[in-house]
Amino acid sequence: MSEKKTPVLEVKDLKVTFGTKKQKFTAVNGVSFTIYEGETFGLVGESGSGKTTIGRSIIRINPTSGGEILYKGQKINGPIPKELDRELTRRIQMIFQDPMASLNERAKVDYIVSEGLYNCRRCQSEAQRREEVDRALTDVGLLPEFASRFPHEFSGGQRQRIGIARALIMQPDFIIADEPISALDVSIRAQVLNLLSQLQKKRGLTYLFIAHDLSVVRFISDRIAVIHKGVLVELAETERLFAHPLHPYTRALLSAIPLPDPAAEKNKQLLVYDPEMHDYSVNQPIWSEIEPGHFVLANEPELAEYRKILEE
Numbered sequence: 001m002s003e004k005k006t007p008v009l010e011v012k013d014l015k016v017t018f019g020t021k022k023q024k025f026t027a028v029n030g031v032s033f034t035i036y037e038g039e040t041f042g043l044v045g046e047s048g049s050g051k052t053t054i055g056r057s058i059i060r061i062n063p064t065s066g067g068e069i070l071y072k073g074q075k076i077n078g079p080i081p082k083e084l085d086r087e088l089t090r091r092i093q094m095i096f097q098d099p100m101a102s103l104n105e106r107a108k109v110d111y112i113v114s115e116g117l118y119n120c121r122r123c124q125s126e127a128q129r130r131e132e133v134d135r136a137l138t139d140v141g142l143l144p145e146f147a148s149r150f151p152h153e154f155s156g157g158q159r160q161r162i163g164i165a166r167a168l169i170m171q172p173d174f175i176i177a178d179e180p181i182s183a184l185d186v187s188i189r190a191q192v193l194n195l196l197s198q199l200q201k202k203r204g205l206t207y208l209f210i211a212h213d214l215s216v217v218r219f220i221s222d223r224i225a226v227i228h229k230g231v232l233v234e235l236a237e238t239e240r241l242f243a244h245p246l247h248p249y250t251r252a253l254l255s256a257i258p259l260p261d262p263a264a265e266k267n268k269q270l271l272v273y274d275p276e277m278h279d280y281s282v283n284q285p286i287w288s289e290i291e292p293g294h295f296v297l298a299n300e301p302e303l304a305e306y307r308k309i310l311e312e
């Protein structure tokens with residue numbers, strides 16, 4: 001990461017709800033983070049914690065219910081001008097989890113990889129388009145002649161490379177990789193992770209890397225945010241988070257011990273005396289920066305406890 005940090009993506013108090021007015025479900029609840037140029041920002045949490053929903057909100061597939069998403073300082077959630085919409089479709093790309101499901105079986109690789117170019121009208125000629133397909137395939141370690149084949153002719157790892165080529169051809173600067181290796185054979189996972197790292201260096205890309213597997217996120221991420229039931233519970237530089245996990249959910253994830261019982265968690269809100277109100281109030285946890293760059297969701301007594309841990 002560069003010394004001077006330039007924000008690429010800012011998520012501020014993001015809220016995403018699904019369902020009807022009568023039966024609402026909040027999948028993402030007040031999430032905030034900033035991703036800086038050239039870094040890999042890992043987002044971890046169990047299945048159903050809201051990771052993909054955040055990714056889909058950034059690429060504007062999911063409407064947001066509250067908060068803001070800024071790309072290079074410009075608000076991109078809610079209604080935006082057509083020009084900006086076209087620009088974002090190019091600049092922010094997503095790599096999906098299942099390379100078996102995410103490629104159109106009936107289309108040739110040539111079409112799959114370059115489909116986005118038709119929409120953004122970036123290529124002026126057929127020869128230019130072909131050249132770009134060749135370059136994208138070569139960049140992900142595939143042969144240009146693979147362009148005339150169909151997805152079923154490839155292995156899982158090769159198909160994921162095709163998915164990466166499809167993203168790269170748009171010349172993005174920000175890529176959301178949503179569990180990009182979890183559907184792959186264990187033996188080829190490292191190759192795909194290394195490819196993503198190499199591409200990042202070569203092209204100066206910024207990544208949001210979504211996964212539930214902590215060892216994978218640790219390998220690739222500069223910083224990691226932990227999400228639990230739609231709420232960020234901790235965020236820190238990777239090695240800091242592994243050395244000093246503070247939130248019980250982060251600790252549980254890291255040590256692979258059974259996760260806290262949700263009912264017990266609910267009862268953990270503490271009653272504290274509020275001298276102004278002359279009453280006891282529920283002490284709600286808040287998102288606090290406990291040391292530079294290390295954020296944790298905690299109430300006052302918990303924060304005091306965590307400070308002690310850090311001083312030890």
Ligand SMILES: Nc1ncnc2c1ncn2[C@@H]1O[C@H](COP(=O)(O)OP(=O)(O)OP(=O)(O)O)[C@@H](O)[C@H]1O
Nearest residue numbers: 018019027045046047048049050051052053054212
């Ligand atoms: N379109 C939708 N309509 C209703 N509920 C949804 C929708 N999309 C997601 N959800 C719900 O929102 C919650 C968060 O889902 P999300 O896919 O973001 O989780 P995740 O952390 O990415 O999980 P996974 O790793 O399994 O993909 C889940 O309870 C899911 O069922």
